[in-house]
Amino acid sequence: MIDKSSPLPIYYQIQEMIRKKMDAGEWQPGDMLPSERIFAEEFEVSRMTVRQAITELVNEGLLRREKGKGTFVAEKKLEQTLQGLTSFTEDMKARGFEPGNILNYFRVSEANSDTAKALNMKAGEKVYEMQRIRLADKEPMALETTFIHADLIKGLSEKVAGKSLYSYIENEQNLKIGFANQTLESAIAAEKEAELLGIQAGDPILWISRMTHLQDGTPFEYVKSAYRGDRYKFSIHMPRDGR
Template sequence: MAAPLYRRIAQQIKEEIQSGIWKEGEAIPTEMHLSERYEASRVTVRQAIKGLVEEGLLEKVQGSGTYVKEQKIEHNIFELLSFTEEMRSLNKEPVNKILHFELKEADDQVKRMLKLSDGEKVFYVRRQRLVDDVPYVVEDTYLPVSMFPNLSYGIMTGSKYDYIEKEVGMKIKDSFQEVIPVLPSPDIAEALTVETSMPILKIQSYSVFSDGTIFEYSENHFKSDEYKFTLRASRP
């Protein structure tokens, strides 16, 4: 039994989106144009479009038209995955570009977050995290030198969590995060290739080993047009 016409039209539109004929952010043709193209009534075309809107492939903008929806990376805030792990789960290969790598004395904020004593040193690393040459995140990480004396520039071009768990041999348990919408500083805006007037999402976090030891403090700046954050809340 043949599928209803509106579903066949929806499937054709979906295939054109997936093949890149209709690109993300672009307006699709009008209902009248599509009804002529597919030799179908506007009611049938409207039904096909409605299904694709519900599926998340298209979005309607009041007073403007219907557009191919830009697909943001969906980050589940309750899953503790590294950026590398998250991107690879989506069949994307990330690249870490080191913008700063230095040994320094912890300032008051970092000392407080990592529970360090006066005079203790940390590695400060700023990484620009890219996929397909597009910067998604700028990460500032502080790691105690006493815990990671062999940390190197080369290690930080890869997965930090892989290094900690596989080479250092420590088990990561939890990350405690605070999400803050902010306007980027000029250097962060430049690294994310956005305007300073464009809001971004900043996550301040500290992470702990299974024995409760705090081993990392990070500030991650996420490009808000590439990322969305989701969580699942259950009613008791």
């Protein structure tokens, strides 16, 4: 119930009521919430107050709005720690999800200046280029465009691209992957990205660039990925020296 005499703002009380229902399992991921009008009538408050409460939870990633449909309980976010280098396939399996791929394209192309710089090669040299929609339990999680140094990694094909590249490189090519440098930044989904990821244009995404190196330090992979901001989050353990 809403206590209008409480010093707590009404929108906050509504927000916490919704949160408690989700925590108790009364509203499950995918369930649609009552409309703002129904909430407003139930609590005898303005729809603007209800909208503020819901917006706060949308911003937290606990709810999601679908234009023309309503407000739904969001799926829980997958959390990936930024410690150690794992493939998407390895990461999903470790979390109990069935990994999958939809291969949009696979081709041999000429490296442009950005790709050539990332892979320490000359512009115009050959790279394998592929774009995959990465899936967890058949749901799109990320749109990933990958460039592989063609002179270093041999025998790539569409069949290989549908599986774990790291497994192929280490087990079939007998090469040892050493480390990667990765950057993350927030962005909003363009129309094409949104369409492929099953979200709305303008929805938040995590934009990630990664350069992966063999054990001897030679760069072999350049990846640009768009992760769904409503389904993915990253965490990092940061020990202080000497503690």
